[in-house]
Amino acid sequence: MWTLIKHRIFQLILVVWGVGTLTFVLMRSLPGDMAYRIAASRYGQDSVDSAAAELVRQELGLDASWWQSYAQWLTDLVQFNLGKSLVSGLPVIETVQHQLGHSVLLAFTSVLLASLIAIFVGVLSAFRQGTLDHGFLWLSTLLRSMPVFVIGLMLILIFSVAWPILPVAGFGTWQHLVLPTLALALSLAAVSNRVVRNNTLRIIRAPFYQFAAIKGLSTRQTFVQHGIRNISVPVIAFIGIQLVTVIEGIVMIESLFSWPGIGHGLAHAIFARDIPVIQGCALMMGILFVLLNTCVDLLCHWIDPRGAHA
Amino acid sequence: MIALKTNQKIGMTLLLGLLLVASCIVQWSPYHIADQDLSGRLLAPNGEHWLGTDHFGRDMLTRLASAIQLSFVLSFFCVLTSATLGVSLGVITAWKGGRMAQGMDVIVNILLALPGLVLVLLFAAIVPGSLLVLYLAITLTQWVEYFRVSRAITNTIINSPARQLSQMMGFGPWYQFRRHIWPELTHSILTLASFGGANAILTMASLGFVYVGIQPPMAELGLMSVELFPYYAQAPWILVQPLIAIATLVFGFHLLAGNKHDAAH
Numbered sequence: 052m053w054t055l056i057k058h059r060i061f062q063l064i065l066v067v068w069g070v071g072t073l074t075f076v077l078m079r080s081l082p083g084d085m086a087y088r089i090a091a092s093r094y095g096q097d098s099v100d101s102a103a104a105e106l107v108r109q110e111l112g113l114d115a116s117w118w119q120s121y122a123q124w125l126t127d128l129v130q131f132n133l134g135k136s137l138v139s140g141l142p143v144i145e146t147v148q149h150q151l152g153h154s155v156l157l158a159f160t161s162v163l164l165a166s167l168i169a170i171f172v173g174v175l176s177a178f179r180q181g182t183l184d185h186g187f188l189w190l191s192t193l194l195r196s197m198p199v200f201v202i203g204l205m206l207i208l209i210f211s212v213a214w215p216i217l218p219v220a221g222f223g224t225w226q227h228l229v230l231p232t233l234a235l236a237l238s239l240a241a242v243s244n245r246v247v248r249n250n251t252l253r254i255i256r257a258p259f260y261q262f263a264a265i266k267g268l269s270t271r272q273t274f275v276q277h278g279i280r281n282i283s284v285p286v287i288a289f290i291g292i293q294l295v296t297v298i299e300g301i302v303m304i305e306s307l308f309s310w311p312g313i314g315h316g317l318a319h320a321i322f323a324r325d326i327p328v329i330q331g332c333a334l335m336m337g338i339l340f341v342l343l344n345t346c347v348d349l350l351c352h353w354i355d356p357r358g359a360h361a
Numbered sequence: 362m363i364a365l366k367t368n369q370k371i372g373m374t375l376l377l378g379l380l381l382v383a384s385c386i387v388q389w390s391p392y393h394i395a396d397q398d399l400s401g402r403l404l405a406p407n408g409e410h411w412l413g414t415d416h417f418g419r420d421m422l423t424r425l426a427s428a429i430q431l432s433f434v435l436s437f438f439c440v441l442t443s444a445t446l447g448v449s450l451g452v453i454t455a456w457k458g459g460r461m462a463q464g465m466d467v468i469v470n471i472l473l474a475l476p477g478l479v480l481v482l483l484f485a486a487i488v489p490g491s492l493l494v495l496y497l498a499i500t501l502t503q504w505v506e507y508f509r510v511s512r513a514i515t516n517t518i519i520n521s522p523a524r525q526l527s528q529m530m531g532f533g534p535w536y537q538f539r540r541h542i543w544p545e546l547t548h549s550i551l552t553l554a555s556f557g558g559a560n561a562i563l564t565m566a567s568l569g570f571v572y573v574g575i576q577p578p579m580a581e582l583g584l585m586s587v588e589l590f591p592y593y594a595q596a597p598w599i600l601v602q603p604l605i606a607i608a609t610l611v612f613g614f615h616l617l618a619g620n621k622h623d624a625a626h
Contacts, residue, residue, distance in 0.1 A: 065474040073483045080487055196612035198563045200570050201604045204586065208597055299478035299567070306571045317479075318571035321486040329486055337475050 052352055059345045066337035071128045074330040075121055133334075134327040143331040146316070151335050154305070154312035158297055158343070160232045165239035166290065172240070173247025174282075177255065187244065194241035199296075200303040203234035207307075231308045235300045239293055246289045247282070254281050284355045291347035298340050313339070372555075372616025379609065380433050386426035394419065394427045394580045403596040413599050415585075416592055421599055424580040429606055431581060435496060436561035440554045443500045447507025448550060452542060454508075455515035456534075469505055477502035478567060485568055490576035495568065499561050506557070510549050518542050555618035559611045566607050582607050 127134070133143040176184040194202065210217045210230060218227050254260055255278065263273045302314035309315065317332035319325075365373065398418035406413045412421040454465050472480070484498035518524055524541045532540075562582075568574030569583030577584065585603040593600050 062470070062474045065471050069471055069475055069480075070483070073480075073487075077483070077487045192612070192615065193608075196608045196615060197604075198566060198607060198611070200567065200583075200586070201607060204590070204593075204600070204604060208593060208600070212594060212597060295476045298476040302478060302482070303567055303570060317482060318573065321482060321489075321571075321573045324486070324489075329483070333475075333479055333483055336479050340476055341474070 052349075055348050055352065056345070059341055059348070062344075063338065063341050066341060067128060067334065068125070070330060070333045070337055071125050072121075074326055074333070075124050077329070078124075078326050079117065128330075128334075133331045136325055136328050143327045146328065147313070147331040147335050150311060150313045150316045150332070151339070153310060154301055154314065154335075154339065157228070157231055157235070157305070157310060157312060158301060158339070160228060161235035161239065161300075162290065162297060164232055164236035165243065168236060168240040169243040169247050170286070172244040174251050176244075177248045177251035184248070187248075191241045191245055194237055197238070198303070199234060199238040199300040200307050202238050203231070203304055203307045206230050206234050227308075227310075231304045231310055234307075235297070235304050238300060239296060242296075243286070243289055243293060247286050250282050250285050251278070254278055257281075280354060284351055287347060287351050287354070291344060291351070294340060294343050294347065297343070298336055301336075366619060368616050369619050372613045372618075375609070375613040376433075376617065379429060379613065383426040383429040383433070386422060387430055390420065390423040390426070392420035392423045394424050394578065396420065403592060403599065405596075405598065412602060413596070415589060415599055421602060424585065425602055425606055428580040428582045428585060428603065429610065431575070431579070432562045432565065432610060435492070435499075435565055436558040438496055439499045439503060439561040440557045442496075443504035443557060444507050444550060444554055446500070447504035448511045448546065450504075451508040451511030452515045452538065452546075455512045455519060465508070469508065472502065472505050478564060481564055481568065482571075482573065485573045489573060492575065495565060495574060499564050502564075503557050503560065507550065507553055510553060511546055514545055514549060515542055518545055552618045555614045559614035559618075562607070562610050562614075 131144060133147070135142055136146065172187055176187045197205075207230070217229055218224075260273065260277050263277045264270070268276070301312060302318060304310065305312045305315035306318045313332050313335050316328060317336065320328035320332055396419060398414065400418065402414060402416055402418045410420050410422065412425065415421055415424065450465065454462050480502055481495070481498040484494055484501075488494040518541055521541070524537055527537050527540060565574055565581065566583030566586070569581045569585075570587050572584075572587065575581040575584055577588070582603045586600065586607075589596075589600045589603070
């Protein structure tokens with residue numbers, strides 16, 4: 052258990068360092084003299100001369116060598132001093148915290164809905180072999196071929212052109228949550244329902260499971276007492292693997308549905324080349340990724356404490 | 362060469378067919394991807410424009426073919442580079458072990474700490490709209506998978522009696538690699554490469570879709586989807602075209618990968 056947490060903390064440090072370094076390179080690779088640009092944004096484009104730029108350079112220590120400013124950059128980062136947005140001028144940390152809440156909401160509801168769909172469909176197609184199983188196999192294969200934004204666009208086409216009952220994009224009421232969650236959940240469940248099905252099949256064909264049925268337990272009792280826990284460990288571990296897809300899906304889906312979360316923020320910041328915000332968003336996504344992974348690890352450990360998955 | 366199953370053959374045929382048709386269209390189309398005709402915007406499919414025209418009156422068939430060709434070129438180079446790099450590093454690391462294995466562990470951990478798309482997005486932010494940077498970033502996120510799989514497989518083979526016997530009989534490393542390791546790797550590499558090809562296309566389309574990938578006026582499937590998105594009510598048929606193209610490409614690669622769904626992870 053402690054090794055698990057230690058491993059995740061190590062990963063968190065790597066995330067912070069990786070994002071910090073990449074955005075530092077980004078900052079350095081921008082064309083033009085940094086002091087001139089900052090002076091221009093402070094005093095207006097017309098009143099900038101080399102004296103003003105020199106003042107700014109002195110004040111912010113911009114003439115330091117690259118490794119000094121790199122160290123400074125990382126120190127700021129560790130203290131969560133993320134700076135201010137170059138576009139709106141608001142502190143990045145506030146914007147990002149605000150967005151993170153929306154993203155977490157979307158991520159959790161989608162993973163929840165995806166698990167419900169996957170478990171229902173997977174268990175059903177394991178118990179009822181034949182046509183139903185084949186039908187779901189084809190459906191999952193088709194859905195798997197579509198990237199999450201294609202599924203989202205299809206949903207928009209259905210729910211705006213053909214059957215307008217849900218809002219297409221935006222944020223506010225619970226109805227706005229339905230389509231993004233559904234798009235993300237369908238894309239996740241397309242893969243995980245097959246994993247649920249295969250694991251269910253493996254368990255209900257196992258000797259211990261058949262023995263439980265033979266000794267007289269009803270189908271329901273056998274499944275509840277001998278099936279669920281055994282099936283759930285590999286399934287939850289697989290959801291952990293899928294978290295990468297969740298985070299990547301959030302970027303796409305939030306941009307598509309104008310959901311004011313981290314992914315939307317990241318895409319916009321990259322488009323506007325707003326480096327402090329890029330750093331903040333990428334950092335939050337990395338942290339979200341590590342946190343969700345830790346949750347999955349702990350859940351697996353709780354269900355099956357034998358430590359086989361450490 | 363490995364024998365392919367029926368599904369894999371279908372996938373292969375589908376992809377080769379798409380590539381061939383797309384190349385022919387790009388070669389012989391009377392239009393260019395940037396030819397605008399503002400009097401003929403959002404046309405339905407007709408005799409002159411087989412798949413209709415987009416919001417600038419550009420021929421959809423030509424643009425679609427060019428975008429599919431671009432996807433193939435990018436995914437081919439990504440798969441080739443990341444497979445070569447990942448497999449050779451994996452085999453060498455498993456064989457030599459020691460310091461190198463520790464060093465590689467650190468690098469792999471750094472790369473796996475961030476979701477791949479976020480890493481690619483950050484690279485795309487450094488140099489926006491560059492195909493070369495896109496290719497480098499996708500390769501950087503993809504080679505890890507080949508590395509891990511080939512290292513794990515090689516590790517078991519290094520300790521097998523057959524390989525050790527070869528070594529004791531005095532065969533060199535290259536012979537041992539070809540005789541014992543390579544045959545075991547090919548199947549996994551094919552599966553990984555198919556998924557890798559699909560993922561490269563998906564990543565490029567995703568970046569195009571959030572406007573940080575390939576820039577207009579080049580035709581790219583994700584970019585086309587987002588450009589045509591505002592016209593979903595007036596002309597849903599042109600919005601559907603790039604979506605179907607992406608899905609068909611990915612479907613082809615998934616068929617080619619065979620039944621080992623879990624091998625992607």
